[in-house]
Amino acid sequence: MARKPLTNPRKYASQDRSRATVDALVEATARILIREGFDKASTNRIAEVAGVSVGSLYQYFPSKEALVAALIDRHNQEVRQVVQGELAEAVNAPVEQAVRKLVAVAIKAHRIDPKLHYVLAEQIPRVGRLEKVETFNREYYALFKDYLESRRDEIRAVDLGLAAFVCVTSIEALTHTAVLHHKIVSDEAMNALIDEATRLIVGYLMN
Amino acid sequence: MARKPLTNPRKYASQDRSRATVDALVEATARILIREGFDKASTNRIAEVAGVSVGSLYQYFPSKEALVAALIDRHNQEVRQVVQGELAEAVNAPVEQAVRKLVAVAIKAHRIDPKLHYVLAEQIPRVGRLEKVETFNREYYALFKDYLESRRDEIRAVDLGLAAFVCVTSIEALTHTAVLHHKIVSDEAMNALIDEATRLIVGYLMN
DNA sequence: TCAAAATACGAGCGATTATTCGCTTTTGAT
DNA sequence: ATCAAAAGCGAATAATCGCTCGTATTTTGA
Numbered sequence: 001m002a003r004k005p006l007t008n009p010r011k012y013a014s015q016d017r018s019r020a021t022v023d024a025l026v027e028a029t030a031r032i033l034i035r036e037g038f039d040k041a042s043t044n045r046i047a048e049v050a051g052v053s054v055g056s057l058y059q060y061f062p063s064k065e066a067l068v069a070a071l072i073d074r075h076n077q078e079v080r081q082v083v084q085g086e087l088a089e090a091v092n093a094p095v096e097q098a099v100r101k102l103v104a105v106a107i108k109a110h111r112i113d114p115k116l117h118y119v120l121a122e123q124i125p126r127v128g129r130l131e132k133v134e135t136f137n138r139e140y141y142a143l144f145k146d147y148l149e150s151r152r153d154e155i156r157a158v159d160l161g162l163a164a165f166v167c168v169t170s171i172e173a174l175t176h177t178a179v180l181h182h183k184i185v186s187d188e189a190m191n192a193l194i195d196e197a198t199r200l201i202v203g204y205l206m207n
Numbered sequence: 208m209a210r211k212p213l214t215n216p217r218k219y220a221s222q223d224r225s226r227a228t229v230d231a232l233v234e235a236t237a238r239i240l241i242r243e244g245f246d247k248a249s250t251n252r253i254a255e256v257a258g259v260s261v262g263s264l265y266q267y268f269p270s271k272e273a274l275v276a277a278l279i280d281r282h283n284q285e286v287r288q289v290v291q292g293e294l295a296e297a298v299n300a301p302v303e304q305a306v307r308k309l310v311a312v313a314i315k316a317h318r319i320d321p322k323l324h325y326v327l328a329e330q331i332p333r334v335g336r337l338e339k340v341e342t343f344n345r346e347y348y349a350l351f352k353d354y355l356e357s358r359r360d361e362i363r364a365v366d367l368g369l370a371a372f373v374c375v376t377s378i379e380a381l382t383h384t385a386v387l388h389h390k391i392v393s394d395e396a397m398n399a400l401i402d403e404a405t406r407l408i409v410g411y412l413m414n
Numbered sequence: 415t416c417a418a419a420a421t422a423c424g425a426g427c428g429a430t431t432a433t434t435c436g437c438t439t440t441t442g443a444t
Numbered sequence: 445a446t447c448a449a450a451a452g453c454g455a456a457t458a459a460t461c462g463c464t465c466g467t468a469t470t471t472t473g474a
Contacts, residue, residue, distance in 0.1 A: 042431060043432055044432085053452060054433080055435080056452050056453070057433095165384075169377075222421075222470095249462080250461080263422050265464075416473105419472075423467080423468070426465095429463105433456105434456085442448100444446080
């Protein structure tokens with residue numbers, strides 16, 4: 001485990017103080033992205049908002065992209081925790097209940113930090129090609145396809161892969177658009193959307 | 208029609224030569240966005256690729272954003288021509304046929320210049336807030352809602368606005384994702400998607 | 415034919431950016 | 445108390461950016 005030479009010694013936080021610095025930097029990145037947009041998120045500004053010097057920033061993050069990537073990881077982690085816990089129940093439920101649960105969870109996930117999610121989804125892609133979100137969706141797709149296969153006899157569709165694609169893409173788009181653009185305010189609006197989306201998907205799968 | 212003062216005299220192309228310059232600039236913008244991404248699309252580079260000087264660029268486009276906006280307009284124009292022609296027939300057709308037509312047209316529209324569409328959809332939003340695409344979608348939504356109202360007695364849904372949202376969002380997401388990410392190659396794949404999407408939407412509207 | 419208008423040019427300005435590096439301060443194990 | 449390692453600092457650098465402006469060239473209309 002030979003250390004890289006002194007010319008690029010990006011460190012890993014080991015002490016308490018440095019942990020706090022790293023956290024502050026990631027948090028500052030999130031705040032700036034949300035409040036001022038990607039263009040204003042310069043490394044100097046991020047360090048300033050974090051109450052840290054630029055030099056410290058570069059001790060832990062080799063580039064600006066690494067900082068954004070860390071933020072995305074943190075957000076994905078939070079989403080994953082919400083989703084995985086609630087989805088465990090669904091895999092053994094009948095289709096109607098499972099789909100309803102899936103839609104509800106999707107809305108919940110999008111509501112975790114909507115503004116951050118929005119920025120991450122609509123402003124970030126240009127950064128190199130951070131396909132972490134895409135990876136996330138692929139997991140979601142595989143999970144759903146497995147579920148469909150476990151209920152194959154109840155499902156009308158022939159190509160379960162295609163069916164999974166149709167369902168996952170639709171649910172994602174509906175919940176994403178509703179939460180981030182149309183702004184679901186009331187609980188009634190949310191329940192109406194859950195009802196409609198469930199009807200859409202269940203009808204497609206079973207009728 | 209008082210001209211703006213000399214301090215901001217961005218002109219409007221009137222001669223043949225200047226028309227060609229403007230076209231070359233917009234075309235160069237498209238090429239760079241597609242081949243090198245947004246970050247590489249500097250005004251100096253755009254002018255260079257267009258075979259034109261930066262000074263000429265700023266004679267017709269007051270800012271870099273104006274250039275991108277012009278490109279978006281050009282693309283939207285092309286899409287609009289394809290969509291409006293083909294959609295005129297659909298408004299008088301029964302639901303099943305109309306939806307099928309709608310899906311087919313959506314795929315066709317996304318296939319006009321997929322790479323440009325991709326860049327425009329996934330990399331551009333950060334620019335100021337070019338909501339031209341959103342405007343486009345709103346038109347699409349209004350049109351579909353009108354259609355649903357004209358067939359109200361055949362439709363099962365209560366809230367036609369919500370139903371239109373569900374349908375338009377799903378169709379857009381399915382065709383967008385299929386064409387730009389999953390890459391529909393064969394005609395069979397395309398027809399399969401049309402079948403499935405039609406079944407999804409028609410089932411939702413009528414069963 | 416020729417002057418005025420339109421068009422084109424491109425070096426260069428000022429601002430901003432990501433990143434570096436020599437230095438100081440803090441920490442923790444002895 | 446000591447001291448090496450870890451963490452922190454921020455002025456400085458080099459690159460890039462959007463954009464201007466004085467000048468050169470082409471086109472137009474009479």
